[in-house]
Amino acid sequence: MTRQSEHIRRSLLESSPEFRRLADDHARYAAELEALARKRRLTAGDHTEIARLKKLKLKAKDRMQEMIRDYRREQAEAVQAT
Helix, strand or coil, rough: CCCCHHHHHHHHHHHHHHHHHHHHHHHHHHHHHHHHHCCCCCCHHHHHHHHHHHHHHHEEEEEEEHHHHHHHHHHHHHHHHC
C-alpha cells in the first residue's frame, strides 16, 4: 500500500463508521479463514464456510476500495475548486 493510500485509509478509519466496520469485518473474515486453513481435515461444511468467508472478505475489500476512490475524487475536486 502506498503512503498516500495508507494516509487515506487512516483518515477514513477515523472519520467513517462504515469504513471502520468494513475494516473490522475484513480482518475478522481473514482470521476465520486462517483458523480454517490450520485445520488438518476440512469437512464439506468447512469448504462451504471458506467460500462464504472469501466472498464476504472480497465484498468488504471492494467497498473499502470504492470509498478510498471516492475520497480521492472528493479531495481532487476540493483542490480544483480552490
